[in-house]
Amino acid sequence: MKKVTIILIAGGTASGKTTVAHRLANEILKDKSVTHISMDNYYKDFSELTFDERKKINFDHPNSVDVEMLTNDLTALLDYQPIKVPIYDFKTSARTEEFITYKPSDVVILDGIFTLAIKDIRKFGDIKIFIKTEDDLRFIRRLQRDMIERDRTIESVIHQYLTEVKPMHDTFIGSSIEYADLIVPYKEGNEVAIDLVATKISSLLS
Ligand SMILES: Nc1ncnc2c1ncn2[C@@H]1O[C@H](COP(=O)(O)OP(=O)(O)O)[C@@H](O)[C@H]1O
Numbered sequence: 001m002k003k004v005t006i007i008l009i010a011g012g013t014a015s016g017k018t019t020v021a022h023r024l025a026n027e028i029l030k031d032k033s034v035t036h037i038s039m040d041n042y043y044k045d046f047s048e049l050t051f052d053e054r055k056k057i058n059f060d061h062p063n064s065v066d067v068e069m070l071t072n073d074l075t076a077l078l079d080y081q082p083i084k085v086p087i088y089d090f091k092t093s094a095r096t097e098e099f100i101t102y103k104p105s106d107v108v109i110l111d112g113i114f115t116l117a118i119k120d121i122r123k124f125g126d127i128k129i130f131i132k133t134e135d136d137l138r139f140i141r142r143l144q145r146d147m148i149e150r151d152r153t154i155e156s157v158i159h160q161y162l163t164e165v166k167p168m169h170d171t172f173i174g175s176s177i178e179y180a181d182l183i184v185p186y187k188e189g190n191e192v193a194i195d196l197v198a199t200k201i202s203s204l205l206s
């Protein structure tokens with residue numbers, strides 16, 4: 001039986017993880033059996049808390065992730081079993097009541113800030129990628145994205161960035177680059193790195 005290949009894509013907030021994962025899954029590897037999963041859907045379920053209480057949670061600390069659910073799901077995918085994942089809502093900081101079902105596939109791409117920082121997740125990676133984007137670019141992208149897509153104010157983005165995002169990045173996420181097989185400097189896109197990953201996957205699948 002063929003082994004499922006798991007690609008982990010890490011990097012700071014707004015570094016371009018989702019963009020790279022999406023390109024790999026939907027363009028470069030579109031003829032292969034590929035599933036792209038976001039680690040964002042594995043934040044713990046804090047729905048019993050009020051919205052104001054949830055706003056105080058530090059979502060940049062690894063403890064905010066439901067590692068047990070994620071490891072169970074990755075184990076199921078390695079066994080070619082389907083998984084059902086709750087969809088997360090960044091506007092309310094809570095899981096929605098909707099689920100997405102992922103069918104078994106030969107390649108699984110998991111992207112998220114903690115994919116290389118959390119040992120129990122990192123150990124699943126066959127190919128470990130870190131997207132390295134300068135901090136100021138990431139902050140600008142995050143500010144735009146959070147205000148447009150996540151219902152945040154400029155003040156809340158700046159406050160969260162200075163009190164949680166940056167200190168946790170400096171403590172946990174930035175240093176996880178040491179576990180990467182490939183570091184991708186993603187500014188205007190990096191075709192060579194993306195082609196290298198595609199070639200490696202093709203060789204693993206053949
Ligand atoms: N190479 C790039 N150049 C310019 N903008 C980019 C680039 N990559 C991503 N973005 C933009 O930055 C924001 C964050 O990208 P995303 O891929 O969602 O990052 P992440 O998943 O790391 O948080 C998005 O609005 C996206 O369109």
Ligand SMILES: O=c1ccn([C@@H]2O[C@H](COP(=O)(O)O)[C@@H](O)[C@H]2O)c(=O)[nH]1
Binds near residue numbers: 012017043090092094
């Ligand atoms: O309820 C939440 C959950 C997470 N966040 C922030 O999201 C980023 C991680 O997502 P990226 O797409 O990689 O940026 C993390 O830095 C958290 O601060 C949130 O704001 N609210």
